[in-house]
Structure formats: C-alpha cells, structure tokens
Amino acid sequence: MDPSRxxxxxxxxxxxxxxxxxxxxxxxxxxxxxxxxxxxxxxRLCGIAAAGVTDVDAAVRAARQSFEAGSWSRLPPAExxxxxxxxxxxxxxxxxxxxxxxxxxxxxxxxMAWKAEPGSAAATFRFYAECIDKRPGEIAPTAxxxxxxxxxxxxxxxxxxxxxxxxxxxxxxxxxxxxxxxNSVVLKPSEDASLALLALAKVCHEAGLPDGVLNVxxxxxxxxxxxxxxxxxxxxxxxxxxGAVGRQLLKASAESNLKRVYLELGGKSxxxxxxxxxxxxxxxxxxxxxxxxNSGQVCVAGSRLLVQRDIHEDFVQRxxxxxxxxxxxxxxxxxxxxxxVSSRRQLDRNRAALARAVxxxxxVRTGGECIEPVxxxxxxxxxVVDQVNPAMExxxxxxxxxxxxxxxxxxxxxxxxxxxxxxxxxxxGVWTASLSRAHRMVRAVRAGVVHVNTYGGPDxxxxxxxxxxxxxxxxxxxxxxxxxxxxxxAWIQL
Numbered sequence: 099m100d101p102s103r104x105x106x107x108x109x110x111x112x113x114x115x116x117x118x119x120x121x122x123x124x125x126x127x128x129x130x131x132x133x134x135x136x137x138x139x140x141x142r143l144c145g146i147a148a149a150g151v152t153d154v155d156a157a158v159r160a161a162r163q164s165f166e167a168g169s170w171s172r173l174p175p176a177e178x179x180x181x182x183x184x185x186x187x188x189x190x191x192x193x194x195x196x197x198x199x200x201x202x203x204x205x206x207x208x209x210m211a212w213k214a215e216p217g218s219a220a221a222t223f224r225f226y227a228e229c230i231d232k233r234p235g236e237i238a239p240t241a242x243x244x245x246x247x248x249x250x251x252x253x254x255x256x257x258x259x260x261x262x263x264x265x266x267x268x269x270x271x272x273x274x275x276x277x278x279x280x281n282s283v284v285l286k287p288s289e290d291a292s293l294a295l296l297a298l299a300k301v302c303h304e305a306g307l308p309d310g311v312l313n314v315x316x317x318x319x320x321x322x323x324x325x326x327x328x329x330x331x332x333x334x335x336x337x338x339x340x341g342a343v344g345r346q347l348l349k350a351s352a353e354s355n356l357k358r359v360y361l362e363l364g365g366k367s368x369x370x371x372x373x374x375x376x377x378x379x380x381x382x383x384x385x386x387x388x389x390x391x392n393s394g395q396v397c398v399a400g401s402r403l404l405v406q407r408d409i410h411e412d413f414v415q416r417x418x419x420x421x422x423x424x425x426x427x428x429x430x431x432x433x434x435x436x437x438x439v440s441s442r443r444q445l446d447r448n449r450a451a452l453a454r455a456v457x458x459x460x461x462v463r464t465g466g467e468c469i470e471p472v473x474x475x476x477x478x479x480x481x482v483v484d485q486v487n488p489a490m491e492x493x494x495x496x497x498x499x500x501x502x503x504x505x506x507x508x509x510x511x512x513x514x515x516x517x518x519x520x521x522x523x524x525x526x527g528v529w530t531a532s533l534s535r536a537h538r539m540v541r542a543v544r545a546g547v548v549h550v551n552t553y554g555g556p557d558x559x560x561x562x563x564x565x566x567x568x569x570x571x572x573x574x575x576x577x578x579x580x581x582x583x584x585x586x587x588a589w590i591q592l
Contacts, residue, residue, distance in 0.1 A: 193220070
C-alpha cells in the first residue's frame with residue numbers, strides 16, 4: 099500500500115455511474131440520478147443512475163435470458179473457473195484504484211479497506227473458483243435394481259442487495275458463490291456506496307463474464323430494491339442490512355412469487371471478558387478495534403462489552419485508554435485508525451442514540467464528540483458508555499456507529515444470561531484462559547460466530563450467519579453454495 103499512490107488517486111474525477119444491463123452500460127430510462135457525496139469532506143463526487151421498475155425488469159430479463167441461453171450456466175466447470183480466476187487477478191491488479199474509490203464513497207479507513215474490500219473480494223472469487231469442481235453430486239444407497247442420483251443444479255436468477263459498509267467484500271460474498279454455482283445475478287448496491295461495485299462489475303465483464311450474467315442496478319431501496327424484491331422472475335434474493343428492510347423483503351417475496359430470501363441482519367454482539375482473560379491489555383486493545391474499526395459500521399461489531407465485575411473498573415479504564423489512542427481522521431491517510439461515518443444521516447443517528455443513553459442514566463467515559471479533522475466531513479470520536487443496564491436501548495438496539503455499551507456481570511451463568519438477552523444472534527466474543535470455560539461459552543452463547551481470545555478475523559473458509567433476528571442462511575465458506583443450488587433427484591429403474 100503506497101501512500102503516494104493513494105494520494106494520486108484521491109483527487110481523480112469520478113464518472114457518473116450507469117446501470118449494467120445485458121452487457122451494456124445504460125442511463126436510467128427515466129433519466130434520474132442520485133448524488134454521490136463523500137463522507138470524507140462532504141463534496142459531491144458524481145451521480146449514479148436511479149433505476150426504476152422498468153430498468154429492474156430489463157436487468158432481470160437479461161439475467162434470465164443469459165441463464166436460459168447457457169452461456170454461463172452450462173459452461174463446463176473448468177471454463178467457469180478460468181473466468182473467476184481472471185476476475186480475482188484483475189481485482190488484485192486494480193487493488194489501489196478499487197480501494198481508494200470505495201473509501202472516497204463510504205469513508206472506511208484505507209488501512210482496513212485495502213484488505214477487507216478488494217483484497218477480500220479477490221480472495222473470495224479465488225476461493226469459489228476452486229469450489230466449482232469440488233462439490234460433486236451423489237449416488238444414493240438404493241436397491242440393486244434402482245439407481246438414485248442427486249444432482250446439484252444452479253437455481254436461475256439471483257438478486258443480491260448489498261449494504262454500504264463493506265460493499266466489495268459483501269458483494270463478493272454473494273456474487274462469487276452465485277456465479278460459481280452457475281447462476282445469473284442482478285446486483286443492487288446501496289445508494290450510499292455504489293461506485294466500487296460498479297467498478298467491480300466492470301472488472302468481471304472485462305475478465306470474460308458473458309453478457310447478462312452479472313447486471314447492476316443502482317438506486318434507492320424503496321424503488322429499485324423493492325422492484326427487485328417483488329420481481330416474479332427472481333428465484334433467490336440475498337440481502338445484508340437492517341431487520342426492518344429484511345422484513346419488507348420477506349413480505350415482498352410472499353406477495354410476489356415466494357422467492358427464497360436469505361437475510362443477514364446485523365446484531366448487538368456481546369464481547370465477554372472474564373477476570374481470568376490471559377492478557378487484559380491485549381483484550382482491551384482488540385476489543386476497542388472490534389467495535390471502533392470502520393467507525394463501528396461492522397455487522398459483527400462487539401457493541402456490548404460484558405466485563406466481570408471483579409475487573410470492571412480496571413478493564414474499562416484500559417479500554418478507554420485504547421479508544422482514546424485511536425486516531426480519527428482522513429480515511430485516505432494510512433496512519434488513520436478510524437475513518438469517517440458513512441453519511442451525515444448516520445452521524446446524526448449515532449449522536450441521537452448516545453444522547454438517549456445519557457438521558458436514561460448511562461455515563462460516557464470517553465469520546466462521542468463530532469469532530470472535523472477534514473472540513474465538511476462526518477467524524478465521531480469512539481465513545482465508551484458505562485453504567486448501561488440491560489433494559490436500555492443502547493444495550494438492545496444496533497447503533498451501527500462507534501458507540502460501545504459496557505455492562506458488568508458476576509459469574510459465568512450471569513454472563514450467559516446477559517449475552518443471550520437479545521433478539522439478535524450474529525456474533526460474540528469470549529476472553530478467558532480456561533479451555534473448559536471457552537468450550538462451555540461457545541456452546542451456551544446463541545450466535546453464529548463466537549470468537550475466543552480475539553475479536554474479528556475469520557476468513558473465507560468458515561461460514562458467517564446469524565440466528566434469531568440476525569437472519570438466516572450463511573455467507574462465506576463452501577456452505578454458502580447451498581443458497582444458490584437446487585438438489586434434483588433422478589430415480590432410475592434398472
């Protein structure tokens with residue numbers, strides 16, 4: 099990561115974003131655009147097409163036509179693999195351009211975005227390229243006069259709605275396995291971060307992906323996203339975002355064609371620190387990163403810190419020290435630890451959540467101020483909030499900002515009770531030197547991912563998915579292919 103290269107890219111003009119439909123880059127048929135405003139400094143970068151219902155219909159029809167034509171769906175697995183490897187290679191070759199463009203759009207600190215965005219996307223395409231010919235069908239154990247075969251087949255048209263916090267990473271988690279399985283895709287990026295995914299789609303197209311196999315429609319959730327969710331020719335809808343939108347997508351499916359809907363809906367993840375944690379200094383440092391990286395805009399962020407009462411005050415002070423040392427600033431500066439909040443709207447939500455917590459009796463131990471290290475930008479100092487009780491909104495609702503709620507607990511049973519006292523179940527963390535306790539906690543805490551003596555970092559080899567109101571289905575790992583394949587039985591009388 100070359101700082102001079104990053105600085106050279108930060109001021110390049112950005113072309114207006116168009117829709118990718120059937121291999122052609124098109125303006126919205128209604129001519130409408132949305133402004134793209136950078137959270138770094140509040141300046142307008144460009145416009146993006148605001149797709150309407152007719153644009154979405156055209157994109158879905160292009161995806162269906164490509165699927166039925168078999169240009170990708172019936173391409174030999176070895177040939178599909180070659181294209182996906184080329185995509186990964188091209189992402190890596192353009193890593194600087196893709197990373198900087200994404201940061202200009204959503205404000206993630208470049209040190210994190212470099213690996214988590216194009217770096218992760220390239221690894222994801224390469225992983226699923228390898229998976230293409232590694233998942234055979236089955237021969238059932240039947241009677242001698244019957245042959246039972248189980249075929250794995252692509253489902254058809256996949257619609258993917260992707261959020262603004264890590265668009266390239268999460269986009270790749272959905273696009274790559276869907277393509278590996280042989281499907282065609284219609285991608286709808288967030289209106290708050292579309293530029294990097296448009297660039298990623300261009301990379302896929304230039305790498306040899308046939309026309310119509312990957313289509314991109316930009317626009318608002320209420321118009322573009324809703325039209326995609328209700329389209330009768332979409333077979334599978336995958337989404338990462340809020341629970342409120344997830345409910346709307348399920349309703350849209352029920353009111354249209356009962357398309358399968360897989361949802362990753364975030365959470366209020368507990369990070370549990372026992373008094374016997376092997377290294378409290380390390381635990382405090384990693385816990386601070388686990389909530390404050392990307393300004394808290396991480397679905398698995400450890401936003402509820404549960405600390406054993408015996409070490410509560412000492413550990414909270416260590417955490418405050420770690421948080422106060424984090425450098426909040428220009429996200430394109432490689433020395434920055436915490437970048438910009440994604441938008442002025444999200445910054446206002448963060449501040450409102452913090453104010454309500456204080457009104458309810460919580461105490462801000464450090465941070466919470468809005469600052470402007472870059473004039474016109476959206477920035478907030480990491481906030482550690484103590485004296486939070488389990489009934490407070492801050493302990494129960496996802497802020498999706500750099501705001502940490504701290505709650506004390508007495509013993510293991512109390513920690514489990516508090517950890518599971520949530521409608522969510524996406525991730526969790528446990529810090530303990532006891533191997534037995536670690537295993538007990540992994541079993542007892544209801545979450546899709548449980549970190550032990552760390553927080554964050556699971557790679558593409560393991561699944562990510564939640565329970566309860568954190569959603570259903572899994573991104574990442576070979577298990578993600580289950581969402582994009584049908585099982586077909588052939589029962590053959592011999």
